[in-house]
Amino acid sequence: MNYEYGIIGGGPAGYTACISLSKQGHSVVLFEKGEIGGTCLNRGCIPTKALLHASEIYKQTMNASKYGLDIEIKGFDFSKIAEYRDNTVLKIRKGLELAIKNSGVNRANGVYIVFAEARVLDDKTILANGEEYKVEKIIIATGSEPREIKGLEFDGKFILNSDDVLKLNELPKSVLIVGSGAIGIEWARIFSNFGVEVCLIEIAEHLIPLADIEVSKRVERIFKQNKIKFYLNDSISKIENKKVTLKSGAEIEPDFILSAAGRTPVNPFNGDCVLGDACDEIQLAHYAIHQAVNYTEGTDFIKSLTPSVIYGEPEIAWVGLREQDCGEDCTKIVLPVSALGKSWCDDNTDGFIKLIIKDDFIIGAHIVSKEASALIHEILIAMQNNIKISELKKVCFAHPTYSEGIFEAICRI
Numbered sequence: 490m491n492y493e494y495g496i497i498g499g500g501p502a503g504y505t506a507c508i509s510l511s512k513q514g515h516s517v518v519l520f521e522k523g524e525i526g527g528t529c530l531n532r533g534c535i536p537t538k539a540l541l542h543a544s545e546i547y548k549q550t551m552n553a554s555k556y557g558l559d560i561e562i563k564g565f566d567f568s569k570i571a572e573y574r575d576n577t578v579l580k581i582r583k584g585l586e587l588a589i590k591n592s593g594v595n596r597a598n599g600v601y602i603v604f605a606e607a608r609v610l611d612d613k614t615i616l617a618n619g620e621e622y623k624v625e626k627i628i629i630a631t632g633s634e635p636r637e638i639k640g641l642e643f644d645g646k647f648i649l650n651s652d653d654v655l656k657l658n659e660l661p662k663s664v665l666i667v668g669s670g671a672i673g674i675e676w677a678r679i680f681s682n683f684g685v686e687v688c689l690i691e692i693a694e695h696l697i698p699l700a701d702i703e704v705s706k707r708v709e710r711i712f713k714q715n716k717i718k719f720y721l722n723d724s725i726s727k728i729e730n731k732k733v734t735l736k737s738g739a740e741i742e743p744d745f746i747l748s749a750a751g752r753t754p755v756n757p758f759n760g761d762c763v764l765g766d767a768c769d770e771i772q773l774a775h776y777a778i779h780q781a782v783n784y785t786e787g788t789d790f791i792k793s794l795t796p797s798v799i800y801g802e803p804e805i806a807w808v809g810l811r812e813q814d815c816g817e818d819c820t821k822i823v824l825p826v827s828a829l830g831k832s833w834c835d836d837n838t839d840g841f842i843k844l845i846i847k848d849d850f851i852i853g854a855h856i857v858s859k860e861a862s863a864l865i866h867e868i869l870i871a872m873q874n875n876i877k878i879s880e881l882k883k884v885c886f887a888h889p890t891y892s893e894g895i896f897e898a899i900c901r902i
């Protein structure tokens with residue numbers, strides 16, 4: 490069996506490369522040992538956001554009387570919420586599989602999907618299901634897996650990883666989360682919204698160590714308000730009979746530990762090209778997708794302008810330089826979200842839009858706000874296209890919106 494391209498891994502990197510190459514008329518064979526969609530669709534972005542959505546509705550409904558609504562909520566059946574999570578994934582997966590199958594312009598060649606573990610035999614041969622596939626080029630898009638910390642080896646019972654926790658069909662009463670990156674923060678919010686007692690530990694000085702310092706401090710304040718306990722500059726020193734002792738001396742007895750301390754690239758092969766999490770650059774789905782398009786279509790891609798988003802209430806999003814990276818030639822402007830009429834209508838006044846500015850350009854943006862995941866792209870478009878702040882001021886932003894916060898912020902410069 491001869492193909493122009495052999496792609497190992499059907500996650501965002503692999504399926505994007507596959508659809509793009511196939512649309513260009515190339516023959517492609519795609520190998521996937523699990524399910525199409527990879528980590529993002531099956532064990533990452535999508536199922537966590539589906540759960541987060543259900544948890545937010547639950548929390549908001551519990552507070553409905555605040556808005557004059559008379560709703561009696563009896564509780565929830567987590568097995569049904571898990572069904573919603575799984576059905577969401579299934580619907581998207583079906584659509585994606587169809588998109589891959591339909592992508593072949595040259596249907597005689599098109600895409601062939603092999604659901605099996607693949608192995609590179611040499612630079613032109615891939616082995617899967619006992620068959621050899623001859624290809625001209627090999628793309629490695631094998632993704633990543635949860636990182637195991639020494640002393641916190643996953644056992645699927647007391648020490649869980651992000652894959653295990655997505656298989657839960659019932660909720661614990663209490664959980665200890667190790668690591669406050671995007672995965673740790675989102676799970677802390679999901680559990681807490683459902684009333685689970687959450688404790689988070691972070692080895693760095695602040696939550697979300699990769700974020701702008703003001704973002705980290707605001708999230709810490711919001712977590713305190715939401716009674717999500719956290720320990721900074723701390724780590725686990727001992728676990729005995731499910732009793733966890735931290736280096737600080739604190740003792741916690743959670744139902745289980747979710748270890749969310751990053752992901753390790755999976756790349757046992759040499760290929761013509763390595764894409765996505767496997768190449769150990771930025772482990773985000775949109776980065777994987779853009780890398781794939783960059784490789785297959787040669788489009789420009791400014792890696793330093795890859796946005797980060799952490800979901801939940803309020804959302805957290807950023808792009809570009811952080812305050813702690815900047816010199817004295819930069820200025821900052823911070824607009825509290827409470828300055829916006831829409832935030833009061835939505836009862837979501839906690840947060841800010843922070844812009845880092847040099848000359849007449851935005852070089853960094855850090856947002857804690859409802860709709861931050863959308864707002865960040867407005868700023869990103871300006872940054873990527875070198876649009877001056879004086880030009881941005883001419884844009885008519887609608888009222889009442891969170892977007893007008895960008896206008897309000899730049900008008901304060």
Ligand SMILES: Cc1cc2nc3c(=O)[nH]c(=O)nc-3n(C[C@H](O)[C@H](O)[C@H](O)COP(=O)(O)OP(=O)(O)OC[C@H]3O[C@@H](n4cnc5c(N)ncnc54)[C@H](O)[C@@H]3O)c2cc1C
Pocket residue numbers: 497498499500501502503520521522523524525526527528529530532533534535537605606607608630631632633651672755764765766767772773774775776777
């Ligand atoms: C809980 C969680 C939440 C996340 N949330 C977000 C988010 O909100 N936004 C975001 O941008 N990113 C998020 N991510 C990260 C995102 O999922 C990854 O960056 C993205 O999936 C990387 O895509 P990829 O194609 O490189 O790898 P993957 O999606 O991991 O896909 C790799 C695929 O390769 C297959 N494979 C591996 N080896 C072989 C082999 N030998 N033969 C055949 N198949 C093989 C695997 O089965 C897998 O399907 C999240 C991750 C997690 C864990």
